[in-house]
Amino acid sequence: MEEEYDPTTDPQEKTLILSVLDSFRSYRRLAHLHGTHRRRQAFYSLPQAHWTLLSQPPFTLLSTFSQMDTLIDLNAELAEAIFIAGFKLFLAPTLDSEWVASIVPEKYAHDEMHIFSLVLDRLGAEASPNDVDKARSCLNQFYREWSADGVVERAKCFDPVLAALEDEFLARSHQGGGPAADRSQIKVLVPGVGLGRLVFDVCRAGFSVEGNEISYHMLMASALVLNETSKAAQFRIAPFALNGSNLVARDDQFRTFFVPDVHPATELAKEGVSRVPASERLSMSTGDFCVVYGRSDYAGVFDAVATVFFIDTAPNLIRYIEAVRNCLRPGGMWINLGPLLWHPPPRRENDADEDEEERKRRVERDAGIGDPGSVELTNEEVVALVQHFGFDMEKQEHGTIETGYISNSRSMLQNSYWPSFWVARRK
Template sequence: MSAELAPSSMGRDGQGGGGLSLAVASDSAWADVDGGMEDPEEIRVIFCALDSFSQYAKVAHFNVTHLRRRSFYALPQAHWQLLAAPPFNFLDTLDKADAAIDSNAVLARAILKSGLASFSSFSSPTAAAATTTTTTSSSPPHPPPSSSAADVAMPYEWAGIAKFSDIDKARSTIRQFYRDWSAAGAAERAASYGPVLAALEQEAALREAAHHDNPTTTPSTAAPPPTNNGDAAPSAPAAAPSDPRLKVLVPGAGLGRLVFELCLAGHHAEGNEISYHQLLASSYILNDCPAADHHAIYPWIHTFSNHLLRDHHLRAYPVPDVHPATALAAAAASSPRGAGSMAMCAADFLCLYADAAHADAYDAVASVFFLDTAPNLLRYLEVLFHCLRPGGLLVNLGPLLWHFENNAPGNHGHDDDGDGEHDLNSSSGIADPGSFELSNDEVLALVEKVGFVVERMETGIDAPYIQDRESMLQTVYKATFWVARKPLSASVDQSA
């Protein structure tokens, strides 16, 4: 198995057996970890994320149990005494909720400790950086971090920096471990990742067949014949190089499970993620978590609504369901294709992958619950077209819950001179001005306008997202799944 750990980065390097890698983009936040990051705002954002994991337990105890105890004792005495006794035992329930929060906090502190080790050079920020921060806590400074995960604390200069929105993201990230790294989340992963992995496996088989038949030539440029259902049959992949495995980009990689699964299948997978909460958490689970089932999380503990049984509310799930390094070492030893390689880039997708260095760089893009994060979908598609090799695949699955729809119209970004013209070479990425929302048929039309050829499309795929299957409230996306190919004749100039 290949390991390309950048020493200045938060590596995805499993302990012991196998190696994972975190490739660092030159303009990404991780690139300057050892050399000294120069942007005080970037440092502040990182430590906001770190501090949010530090504050998780305190805030969760206050919001989930402390306020409920106050409300409980505000009831008429006869009422709260009735509810405190069997069969309700409401005070016991609150005690169990506190214990569940403490269990979640063990994971939060482990993420914090792992992250602080990666950013130890910033434990004493410069005066200029420190003056850019505002605290949300009047607590006295914390002591320096200890070597114990149970006692790890933020450096005092950064303690209390997290905003309420940061702490909410930490809570959401802990819940997401249910989807990506628990055995119980396997059904969700099968629904969302399964079709994508199957499509890429089909592409890899075509690539391997092309390499086996004639390893010195590239596939034919002839158009594929139509299939019985009217869709275009899958054409040959981009090339048949000496290594028949696919180089796959996963934008919006989150907690890294899809990147891990692609690597496990023998591909060269590169994830991209802009959220430091997700990056810190995925780095811990892939790098530093010592064993499978090492943590117990309680993803449903933060809300008391729609529970059929109290046991459902208080249910724990072991994470991770696999130890990544052990699984990859086993794949490297036993799989005919072997384990692939993993990398992770921490950067704005639009800023990083639009550059010349990423032109025609990937055999495939695996887009899962990603396209609807775009304020400007056209920019996303242009960059995806740009970074795919001619003949490369864009494989997409997800809903269209446009993330910027609730912004006031015209309130995303700004146009300084009002002419609607923006220099893409100096783009600020996802923060660029303008936004719009399309229906699914319009999305597919836009995909083709950019230059892709849509080969297949399915709708109505049940795709739950962090769903409590025992809850009285069930929300399931009816996702769309489609595969589009960049024509073999396409040039990079088409995406300009």
């Protein structure tokens, strides 16, 4: 493979990494500001007789705000743990240790949170509003991927993928009537891996798996849960604490959940269904899926590609299809499950002022999901496009799976997806 790209050598990427780190570091402060301080301000803007009434039982809204503050602090413990893990992963290796020592007071010499925070301040880190939103969403996603209650959503989305991989293994095991091969011989790629649960589950099932992710929020959070946690139930989160709408009872807002539901390192160290240790079967890559896996050195590397709630992140789906086709061996399978919630890229304000050479340079620089242009396709059109690029559809289902996405099962508002599920074989 090509030498791994170091994002901190790119000034724009380093600025982004600093913004993401600051979004986790500042979660506690901003959540208190937007979550309770402003609610209190609005509450006391009511006529005095009204807020006095609502301060008393059975309403006790002032107590509600205090409980929200307590739960924000719970969430912040996870956010700050992600900040520390992300700092160690992406920023610490690039820093001069003597410079760090010169700016850290001796009383903080053994306090990682203070040390890393001082460094971030010196480097001028400032989280963008978009990164702040992503950090909050990332914390909530722990409920879906790493809580015991999240198994309801995980089972709907991950079990069909694991079943398809199991069917593939059994089919290969019986080819030629020989002994069953080891599951590790089936190499699986999971793009858009998020917090890493599907990669973990595929590895635990005995297969070799590589996860790919472009989001620094997700990369930092998955690094924490997969590599840095010391036990199951290490953190407690309240994913619905800041949402005051569509509630039947206040307790529904304040439910808490322990994460992770299992300790990944302990689980993967157990003797499993593969003769190959899990440490040799699981890896992660950073970067744009199209750029990384469209390269010639990845041609025909994988036996299966599993995309879950992923393909609709593509402005131009053809780029994804080309990358999948490139990295799959002939006869390899593409397992897909997800909706089609397309996200067109933002309008480029300066497009009209670009000359042809500037446009060419931008297109080359943005290769991957940053390419200009986008298209929104129906499920039928997606299937036709996949077939056009040399895949045979072996299985197609629609309307058979219903799932939420980080859903509060006790909310008055229930959003459901009916995702498409298909298995395609590369010719």
